[in-house]
Amino acid sequence: MAILDVQHLVKRYKSGTLANDDISLTLEPGEVYGLLGPNGAGKTTLVRQVLGLLRPTSGSIAVENVDVVADPGFARRRIGFLPQSQLDLQSLHVDELIRYAARLRGMPGNEADRRTEEVIERLDLEEFRKTSLHSASGGIRRLAGFAATLVGATRLLVLDEPTNDVDPLRRQLLWNTIAEEGRGGTTVLLVTHNLAEAERVIDRLAIIDGGRILREGSPASLRSLVTEQLKLELSAAGPLAAHPALRADPATAGAYLFAQADLGPVSGWLSTMREIGKVTDFRIGPPSLDDIYAVTVRQHQPARQLEAAL
Amino acid sequence: MSAAAWVLRQYTLLVNIQIRSMRAAFWFIMVIQISFAAGLVLGLGYLIPDISKETATYLTVGAATQQFVTVGLVMLPQFITEAKTLGRLEYFLTMPISREAYLMAQLSVVAMLALPGVILTLALGSVRYGIGLSVDPIVVLVALLAMLSLAGVGVALGMACPLPEVTNSITNLIIFYVLFFAPVLVPSSQLPWVLQKTALVMPPTYAADAMRATLTHLPDTHLGSSLLVMAGFAIASSALSAVMIRRQG
Numbered sequence: 001m002a003i004l005d006v007q008h009l010v011k012r013y014k015s016g017t018l019a020n021d022d023i024s025l026t027l028e029p030g031e032v033y034g035l036l037g038p039n040g041a042g043k044t045t046l047v048r049q050v051l052g053l054l055r056p057t058s059g060s061i062a063v064e065n066v067d068v069v070a071d072p073g074f075a076r077r078r079i080g081f082l083p084q085s086q087l088d089l090q091s092l093h094v095d096e097l098i099r100y101a102a103r104l105r106g107m108p109g110n111e112a113d114r115r116t117e118e119v120i121e122r123l124d125l126e127e128f129r130k131t132s133l134h135s136a137s138g139g140i141r142r143l144a145g146f147a148a149t150l151v152g153a154t155r156l157l158v159l160d161e162p163t164n165d166v167d168p169l170r171r172q173l174l175w176n177t178i179a180e181e182g183r184g185g186t187t188v189l190l191v192t193h194n195l196a197e198a199e200r201v202i203d204r205l206a207i208i209d210g211g212r213i214l215r216e217g218s219p220a221s222l223r224s225l226v227t228e229q230l231k232l233e234l235s236a237a238g239p240l241a242a243h244p245a246l247r248a249d250p251a252t253a254g255a256y257l258f259a260q261a262d263l264g265p266v267s268g269w270l271s272t273m274r275e276i277g278k279v280t281d282f283r284i285g286p287p288s289l290d291d292i293y294a295v296t297v298r299q300h301q302p303a304r305q306l307e308a309a310l
Numbered sequence: 311m312s313a314a315a316w317v318l319r320q321y322t323l324l325v326n327i328q329i330r331s332m333r334a335a336f337w338f339i340m341v342i343q344i345s346f347a348a349g350l351v352l353g354l355g356y357l358i359p360d361i362s363k364e365t366a367t368y369l370t371v372g373a374a375t376q377q378f379v380t381v382g383l384v385m386l387p388q389f390i391t392e393a394k395t396l397g398r399l400e401y402f403l404t405m406p407i408s409r410e411a412y413l414m415a416q417l418s419v420v421a422m423l424a425l426p427g428v429i430l431t432l433a434l435g436s437v438r439y440g441i442g443l444s445v446d447p448i449v450v451l452v453a454l455l456a457m458l459s460l461a462g463v464g465v466a467l468g469m470a471c472p473l474p475e476v477t478n479s480i481t482n483l484i485i486f487y488v489l490f491f492a493p494v495l496v497p498s499s500q501l502p503w504v505l506q507k508t509a510l511v512m513p514p515t516y517a518a519d520a521m522r523a524t525l526t527h528l529p530d531t532h533l534g535s536s537l538l539v540m541a542g543f544a545i546a547s548s549a550l551s552a553v554m555i556r557r558q559g
Binding site: 053076079083086089100113132 | 327395401405
């Protein structure tokens with residue numbers, strides 16, 4: 001049984017803006033599903049509809065086979081949500097936020113206490129349990145919000161940019177926890193821009209722009225779409241006229257993409273550049289998810305601009 | 311657990327969350343509210359040096375009523391707009407909680423902040439001007455209806471305003487209206503015809519009348535009809551609140 005099943009979802013606002021245009025996606029138990037897209041792509045609109053905060057114009061959304069457009073209360077009971085903005089509950093302490101989240105989800109006091117302690121330990125928040133949210137750093141507030149989402153023990157988690165403001169060490173902990181949740185059977189819908197890190201935990205992802213899903217699949221399958229491409233990252237000693245086979249990588253400054261067929265000429269050019277000291281270091285490898293994302297969105301932009309003009 | 315017990319539990323939790331989340335500022339806001347109420351009663355005495363007992367009674371009860379307006383039409387919309395702007399409202403709306411419990415919790419917290427000011431206004435006015443106020447238990451019902459009749463408009467205002475700055479400007483205007491242009495502090499007979507007629511559709515008019523009827527022996531009060539009108543406003547206002555919060559999610 002799919003945990004989340006979205007079919008032919010369309011959302012047109014009263015202003016006429018088409019925010020979601022025939023979106024379909026299915027999330028299986030234990031799957032970590034990434035939703036990627038530029039600002040204004042329609043991700044937040046999609047998430048708000050899944051959470052029952054917005055009514056779709058047409059299409060269906062089912063959580064555990066229950067139509068949540070007709071019964072948004074079911075979505076609220078079954079989905080744990082971490083919003084993109086920081087939870088601004090001022091003087092509330094970190095442990096209070098977590099415990100109240102559990103209580104509001106219907107847990108009896110002793111169970112809420114037990115789950116709170118568990119989550120505090122798991123996310124290494126012991127030192128901050130009595131810190132008020134307004135005096136906590138952005139990263140700790142984010143982690144506290146994540147803990148409050150996790151404590152509900154829901155089968156579906158919707159996490160909107162969970163790593164915003166979090167320092168590298170705690171980000172690692174957060175990604176590990178998301179991966180553990182997935183392995184434990186919790187389904188995760190993850191909205192993120194942090195592709196390089198999210199790649200480790202994502203089972204499948206959709207690249208969304210202009211309200212449509214442009215590409216969907218596992219990171220490996222999406223990477224295979226650009227197997228004919230290679231990525232070159234180089235350090236130059238000064239201004240450098242690039243080889244004609246190289247195209248600037250839209251995802252990484254100072255990096256280039258080129259066709260595998262051009263590996264020979266590019267390697268020859270690199271050797272020459274290194275010998276004369278113009279290139280100090282370089283690395284050739286497969287494109288990252290960031291590259292796939294950037295290439296996909298760029299490929300579809302001319303078509304979108306044409307559609308908008310028409 | 312019955313549905314009513316479930317909603318009551320959520321309400322209690324939400325009141326707790328609200329109070330704890332503003333624990334640093336809770337007492338400060340309460341003191342400011344009390345100071346405002348005290349200042350109003352004492353200041354009006356300076357404005358009218360030879361104030362008669364009847365006028366003093368009118369002003370004291372009017373100033374107390376003004377505190378209810380502060381709860382429903384000033385503090386509540388400010389709380390709601392702030393919650394909306396900071397994403398707090400959306401967070402709670404994604405939780406499996408009753409929307410009505412959420413709104414009642416907000417209203418209860420602002421009432422807790424304002425009620426000491428009401429009591430102090432009455433006590434201070436009584437001592438300062440030597441007026442006798444009778445304490446009728448019906449005043450509790452009057453206070454409840456006064457707040458509920460205003461809360462729906464307050465919630466609608468809070469939901470409709472895009473920014474806290476806009477809400478603050480509108481609520482300042484409301485205070486201004488209640489202070490000088492409504493039959494709350496000023497007797498209706500002293501207001502021009504237009505304001506007398508517009509006052510008929512303003513809930514503070516009836517709250518002030520019911521307060522005068524229960525606490526004083528001032529003439530020309532209509533407790534029964536004021537309670538009825540306030541109950542009507544309270545029902546319409548609660549329905550409006552429910553609609554507004556459901557439109558939000």
